[in-house]
Amino acid sequence: MPEALKRLINSIGYLPGIGENRATKLAFFLLNANQNFIETLSENILNIKGKIDFCNSCNGLTDSGKEVCNICKSTSRNHTTIAVVEEYLDMLTVEQSGGYKGIYHVLGGAISPINGVFISDLSFEKLFERIKDSDEDIELILATNPNIEGEATTNYIKEEVEKRGYKYKTKITRLSRGLSSGYIEYADNITLMNALKERKEI
Amino acid sequence: MPEALKRLINSIGYLPGIGENRATKLAFFLLNANQNFIETLSENILNIKGKIDFCNSCNGLTDSGKEVCNICKSTSRNHTTIAVVEEYLDMLTVEQSGGYKGIYHVLGGAISPINGVFISDLSFEKLFERIKDSDEDIELILATNPNIEGEATTNYIKEEVEKRGYKYKTKITRLSRGLSSGYIEYADNITLMNALKERKEI
Structure with missing residues (x-):
């Protein structure tokens, strides 16, 4: 050969x-x-590497040279609703479902000490800053994966928001458990849209 | 994105x-x-394109700049047994079975007028020249795919070898029909080795 x-x-x-x-x-x-x-x-x-950067606002991906991504820049989106996802791929999946008009925050993973992923490895502080800096009340939709790591991540965010005193201006919801067990990126559009529609305050 | x-x-x-x-x-x-x-x-x-050429002898692939491929050049192979295959991928599959010590001829396809593949599109003349130029008796193993196009191709070679008077020094065999219907490239090693072992004169 x-x-x-x-x-x-x-x-x-x-x-x-x-x-x-x-x-x-x-x-x-x-x-x-x-x-x-x-x-x-x-x-x-x-x-693929050289031409992509992280968005300074949501921690998702953007064209290199651009400080913030098109979604964070968009004026037609609701900037008081932030869907918090583990990975950028989850954000793309929610986008493709077509039913979401808010913005995002990409954590970069879920808390999982057993896999060597600790709180300091994920972009929590950036998220808390976004809440702190906001002049308006905001809703955080915690769209982490419906598994143990996703749960731990959701709980951490909820506790920190309360502890830091942002609770007065922050409504925290999570995707309704219409999702079947597994990973968000495999969910079909209808399941995802229903899960968004039926999200519950926690 | x-x-x-x-x-x-x-x-x-x-x-x-x-x-x-x-x-x-x-x-x-x-x-x-x-x-x-x-x-x-x-x-x-x-x-992938610039660094690959066709072998001048078997019409298989070789590093560009090399006139003939390593198999055609090898002195440890039996140069009086030529397995005639449709595609280079078939040749690789036979090689991987590990049971064949002869050399190859790659036709570049099978006769299939309905798909626009005619006799002149395939390297038959190069094959007949190899037979003609040979000082020794040779065996042609016709290892075309066990389907209509492969059959037509096998029949054409058999007829031409007889017509051109090379029959006196050419034994023509084909792979035994231990092969299941389909394509050679999907055959497992044992099936292929058995098919080689039980090849029949035609």
């Missing part, structure tokens, strides 16, 4: 969920693909 | 068998992957 092909199969095989057979198929597809596509794909992979 | 991420998801989504959800997952994996891997993958994709 030519070296270039062997190397490509090897690289593709490192991608999650892609075994050797599938990697070989994809490599052959690329071998026969048009040069334009090859160059675009290669360039887009190379650019 | 940042432009760079959108573009990457879009590019990955063009790969066969990868839908939007899977493309998004892979893009996020790449976003979090180490820079070294990103650069290697990107470079390997970009190099």
Whole structure:
């Protein structure tokens, strides 16, 4: 087998969920693909890190060079409703459900000491600052995953908001448990919209 | 969503068998992957065309700049047994079965007028030249796919070898029908080795 092909199969095989057979198929597809596509794909992979930054406001992703993302900048969104999610992918999933008009806060994960994720690793302080700096009453929708780590994260936020005295201007809700056990990113749009509609104060 | 991420998801989504959800997952994996891997993958994709050529002998693939591939060059292989396969991927599959010590000829496909693949599109003449130029008796193992197009291709080769008068020095066999209906590339090693062992003269 030519070296270039062997190397490509090897690289593709490192991608999650892609075994050797599938990697070989994809490599052959690329071998026969048009040069334009090859160059675009290669360039887009190379650019993925350099051209993306964290949004200074919500901690989600944005084009590098932009301080805040389009959602945080948008004037057509409700800036007093903040959905707090674990990962940016969760934020995208909620966006795709089409039923949410507020803004977001991306924690960067959930509290999980067993996996080495501690409170200081997540963007809680940034979230509390957003609440503190707000001139208006806000609603925090805690849209963490419906599992132990998500629960712990939700409880931590609730306790801190009360402890820091922001409770007077903060309504805390969480997604209704229409969600089946698992992860938000796998939920379908209707389940997610219903869960948003039936969110409950905690 | 940042432009760079959108573009990457879009590019990955063009790969066969990868839908939007899977493309998004892979893009996020790449976003979090180490820079070294990103650069290697990107470079390997970009190099896939420029660094690969067709082997002048078997019509398989080889590193660009090399006239013949390592298998055709090898002195430890039996050069009087030629397995004729449709695609280079079939050749790799037979190689991986580990039971074959001859060499190969890659046709580049199978005769299929309905799909626009005609006799002149495949490397038959190169194969007949190899037979003609051989000083020794050779065995052709016709390892085309066990379907209509593969049958037509096998029949064409058999007829031409007889018509051109090479029959006196050419033994033609085909893989035994231990193969289940479908494509060679999906066959497991044992099935393939048995099919090689029980090949029949035609």
